[in-house]
Amino acid sequence: MPVVDLALASVRDLNAALHALGPDTNETHWQVVNPRGLHAIAVGIDVPVTVEIDGHAGYYCAGMNKHACVIINGNAGVGVAENIMSGVVRVKGDASQAAGATGCGGLLVIEGNASARCGISMKGVDIIVKGNVGHMSAFMAQAGTLTVLGDVGDALGDSIYEARLYVRGSVKSLGADCIEKPLEDTHKDQLYSKLEAAGIAGEVDVAEFRRYGSARRLYNFHIDNVAAY
Amino acid sequence: MRPPSSSPPTTPRVSATFDQYVLSEIRRAAATGIYDIRGAGAKRRLPHFDDLLFLGASISRYPLEGYREKCGTDVVLGDRFARKPLELKIPITIAGMSFGSLSAPAKEALGRGASAMGTSTTTGDGGMTLEERLSSATLVYQVLPSRYGMNPDDLRKADAIEVVVGQGAKPGGGGMLLGQKITERVAAMRSLPIGIDQRSACRHPDWTGPDDLQIKIEELRELTDWQKPIYVKVGASRPYYDTALSVKAGADVVVLDGMQGGTAATQEVFIENVGIPTLAAIRPAVRALQELGMHRKVQLIVSGGIRNGADVAKALALGADAVSIGTAALVAIGDNDPALEEEYQALGSRAGAYDDWHEGNDPAGITTQNPELFRRLDPIKAGRRLANFLAVLTLEAQTIARACGKSHVHNLEPEDLVALTIEAAAMAGVPLAGTDWIPGPGRV
Numbered sequence: 001m002p003v004v005d006l007a008l009a010s011v012r013d014l015n016a017a018l019h020a021l022g023p024d025t026n027e028t029h030w031q032v033v034n035p036r037g038l039h040a041i042a043v044g045i046d047v048p049v050t051v052e053i054d055g056h057a058g059y060y061c062a063g064m065n066k067h068a069c070v071i072i073n074g075n076a077g078v079g080v081a082e083n084i085m086s087g088v089v090r091v092k093g094d095a096s097q098a099a100g101a102t103g104c105g106g107l108l109v110i111e112g113n114a115s116a117r118c119g120i121s122m123k124g125v126d127i128i129v130k131g132n133v134g135h136m137s138a139f140m141a142q143a144g145t146l147t148v149l150g151d152v153g154d155a156l157g158d159s160i161y162e163a164r165l166y167v168r169g170s171v172k173s174l175g176a177d178c179i180e181k182p183l184e185d186t187h188k189d190q191l192y193s194k195l196e197a198a199g200i201a202g203e204v205d206v207a208e209f210r211r212y213g214s215a216r217r218l219y220n221f222h223i224d225n226v227a228a229y
Numbered sequence: 230m231r232p233p234s235s236s237p238p239t240t241p242r243v244s245a246t247f248d249q250y251v252l253s254e255i256r257r258a259a260a261t262g263i264y265d266i267r268g269a270g271a272k273r274r275l276p277h278f279d280d281l282l283f284l285g286a287s288i289s290r291y292p293l294e295g296y297r298e299k300c301g302t303d304v305v306l307g308d309r310f311a312r313k314p315l316e317l318k319i320p321i322t323i324a325g326m327s328f329g330s331l332s333a334p335a336k337e338a339l340g341r342g343a344s345a346m347g348t349s350t351t352t353g354d355g356g357m358t359l360e361e362r363l364s365s366a367t368l369v370y371q372v373l374p375s376r377y378g379m380n381p382d383d384l385r386k387a388d389a390i391e392v393v394v395g396q397g398a399k400p401g402g403g404g405m406l407l408g409q410k411i412t413e414r415v416a417a418m419r420s421l422p423i424g425i426d427q428r429s430a431c432r433h434p435d436w437t438g439p440d441d442l443q444i445k446i447e448e449l450r451e452l453t454d455w456q457k458p459i460y461v462k463v464g465a466s467r468p469y470y471d472t473a474l475s476v477k478a479g480a481d482v483v484v485l486d487g488m489q490g491g492t493a494a495t496q497e498v499f500i501e502n503v504g505i506p507t508l509a510a511i512r513p514a515v516r517a518l519q520e521l522g523m524h525r526k527v528q529l530i531v532s533g534g535i536r537n538g539a540d541v542a543k544a545l546a547l548g549a550d551a552v553s554i555g556t557a558a559l560v561a562i563g564d565n566d567p568a569l570e571e572e573y574q575a576l577g578s579r580a581g582a583y584d585d586w587h588e589g590n591d592p593a594g595i596t597t598q599n600p601e602l603f604r605r606l607d608p609i610k611a612g613r614r615l616a617n618f619l620a621v622l623t624l625e626a627q628t629i630a631r632a633c634g635k636s637h638v639h640n641l642e643p644e645d646l647v648a649l650t651i652e653a654a655a656m657a658g659v660p661l662a663g664t665d666w667i668p669g670p671g672r673v
Contacts, residue, residue, distance in 0.1 A: 039447055040448040044453075058444070060448040063452065078435060079435035083376060083379060104380065117434065121375065121434045140428070161421060219425040220424075220426050
């Protein structure tokens with residue numbers, strides 16, 4: 001198993017090595033030690049490998065990930081897994097702002113809490129936060145799911161499009177055009193499958209969640225809705 | 230009937246403040262209750278390159294022979310950090326315009342024209358289409374706040390990356406693409422439902438401020454293995470600070486867009502009242518580069534109202550490394566063509582004034598997603614027209630440069646210019662014609 005010590009090697013060295021891997025590589029499990037909050041660790045991986053980061057990562061860790069499984073055994077800075085396309089990114093600690101921002105696919109699991117703007121402009125990613133999330137989460141969320149096992153801050157789902165939001169705890173307030181919707185069996189099935197993918201299906205009862213989504217009142221600009229903007 | 234009067238009649242007087250356009254806009258606002266949205270850039274009269282003149286060579290300056298002596302036009306963009314900087318044959322690039330706001334044939338035409346002349350074109354808010362990648366030898370990929378259609382594969386396919394902070398028509402503003410242009414293909418590229426109004430955010434979702442921007446640029450460099458030049462595009466409002474902060478954040482190239490720069494769709498009140506003219510923006514940006522020791526090391530691309538080779542030459546003389554054109558490129562490929570006058574009138578406009586680009590009804594087939602309309606635009610012929618136009622811009626700029634004794638257009642300098650108005654003299658930092666007076670504190 002390749003081990004990259006970021007106290008000795010640079011982030012550039014690490015990413016260059018990961019980018020050089022072919023889809024049939026035998027080096028399928030990488031360990032990164034001494035990340036020390038460095039930025040852009042494991043950005044742009046395009047192969048099905050596992051990268052374990054032992055410690056805290058800075059901004060944009062695992063950004064634009066494709067196919068890989070990136071595990072952060074610590075906290076993650078701003079924009080973890082931003083624009084993720086596929087694969088899995090798992091944060092064992094807490095995540096800062098804009099976790100999973102603009103993510104197009106794949107799965108982001110945050111075992112701790114996530115700060116503000118979690119899932120902002122998400123475009124298909126599935127995000128599961130075991131703790132709480134901050135304000136303006138799922139802002140302009142276009143597609144995918146944001147599942148929060150804890151509580152949510154102000155203005156959840158402001159200007160949301162077609163993303164689905166599942167929350168088990170309290171919601172401080174909803175943003176413009178975001179409303180609570182019935183949790184049907186199909187939604188419970190979807191939610192269960194997402195939790196199952198994250199490996200936590202047995203930990204919570206899907207019936208305890210509430211579902212939020214777009215009222216679709218702001219999809220086409222109308223002057224009578226101007227106060228909502 | 231008014232009784233005959235012995236006194237001479239007074240001519241009805243229209244207010245300069247409440248002119249016919251202002252009156253019509255008040256009536257329109259009162260009838261609809263919503264602001265006017267349109268495309269293009271500022272239409273009001275502004276201090277511009279027309280207010281500058283070149284001082285051709287004379288006894289104290291030695292000109293170059295117009296048709297025989299070489300005058301270079303090549304430019305390298307992005308050699309500060311990128312392993313693969315762009316090497317363009319001419320210092321005139323095509324500005325970012327999205328597929329969505331423009332039709333696919335229009336994007337292809339821009340690529341064809343730019344490629345024929347050895348220069349670059351740019352994506353826009355909606356991702357990269359196959360047509361424009363295939364037709365563009367050199368393609369700059371825009372990273373915008375919306376991140377519509379963004380993916381690492383397209384970033385790697387691009388030749389350079391442009392982080393868009395703002396644009397001249399609307400510094401500080403986002404965008405709106407009305408539902409009629411969100412067709413199935415556009416919607417799929419942007420991960421949106423068909424037919425809704427697509428709003429583009431005004432702020433990036435995952436960074437705020439220059440310190441974050443530096444880290445964002447670092448991420449983009451890591452993603453592309455430090456090969457691609459990274460541009461930062463700003464709308465002209467505080468060009469000195471924005472340029473300095475872009476340099477600090479690690480930009481290879483700064484793109485500075487004045488308020489005459491076009492937009493696909495923005496509020497009229499925003500376009501005409503926010504930002505500063507291109508002419509006023511260049512010198513503060515150049516000063517920032519010079520003070521940081523980065524002039525000609527971090528390249529400056531200026532856009533917003535570039536119409537001819539004289540504008541190109543003047544922008545370069547003021548310190549730009551290249552210019553970018555948008556509106557002029559659209560006109561070159563057929564936008565606002567008088568041959569379509571009847572159709573423009575049917576839309577309530579006229580050739581030369583049509584700016585409802587957001588409505589998707591463009592009879593020229595350029596700012597539309599309607600297949601019946603965009604099939605009118607032949608991308609091969611339109612590309613040829615753009616190439617011709619770029620060739621003329623280049624020849625005109627060379628002609629002026631030679632007359633000023635310059636063997637490369639980049640050798641043009643402020644000393645070659647004078648201004649026709651005090652305002653232009655102050656903005657451009659060149660003397661009022663016939664004087665040695667440059668208005669402004671600390672200037673002689």
